[in-house]
């Protein structure tokens with residue numbers, strides 16, 4: 001995969017990523033722009049994951065990667081790395097599991113006659129356009145199959161790498177229902193650098209929404225997560241919402257930071273190092289709950305404005321990413 005860069009180091013197998021979930025595999029140490037990352041190339045047994053409820057508007061997901069070098073400190077997916085024998089901190093950010101047979105599997109599992117053509121969501125666990133996708137191109141391969149079969153899909157990402165696949169999105173939007181959605185929690189450069197160090201600048205994500213919209217590809221934004229004490233001032237939230245509406249986002253929704261077990265411990269350790277002044281407030285806010293239940297407290301001025309006309313998005317995807 002990395003021959004063009006000459007950036008491959010073979011490492012011995014097995015790795016913790018075997019875990020019974022995957023077959024075969026090898027570890028590849030990244031170099032150059034991938035320095036510091038280790039890719040665990042595995043063959044997954046299946047690629048379509050059934051979600052046994054539809055409160056998010058879909059029942060099927062595909063995640064070609066596990067782990068994510070976008071390294072968002074609040075990432076809800078961190079604990080899933082523990083199932084593979086990794087830790088939820090630096091391992092989640094650097095030990096990336098790559099399902100190298102994802103395209104072959106999606107082609108087999110969505111064969112006409114076998115598959116009902118339901119909407120498939122990507123970006124529900126880890127980011128399908130994280131840096132690894134720049135070389136492995138699995139998300140693109142999966143999309144090529146879905147477009148060929150006119151299968152509806154939605155994507156949630158923080159990466160402008162999605163624009164690489166604009167040609168596929170344009171073609172897909174002509175054939176079926178799709179949406180390419182962005183998570184943009186803040187436009188504040190300090191908060192961005194502090195909390196999402198591996199992601200593209202949020203202004204570039206807003207520009208990506210505009211590019212998609214201009215090309216006729218439906219795109220919505222989750223202002224997520226809104227982080228108490230860091231990105232929850234009304235003017236901060238209003239800035240994101242205004243920019244995204246100007247960019248043509250079909251809908252702009254807010255999600256407050258949630259801290260479930262595992263992520264909560266990781267986040268609070270980080271907070272104690274970076275912003276110890278906020279720890280007492282967080283201990284109160286999240287003492288006995290993972291989700292903040294009082295969104296009115298953080299209502300934006302936009303709530304008082306007449307609602308602009310919105311096309312209904314295909315689905316809103318999961319409240320994270």
Ligand code: SF4
Pocket residue numbers: 068069070071072074075076077125126127130158320321
């Ligand atoms: S929140 Fe999304 S982009 Fe950030 S590390 Fe997790 S999966 Fe990656």
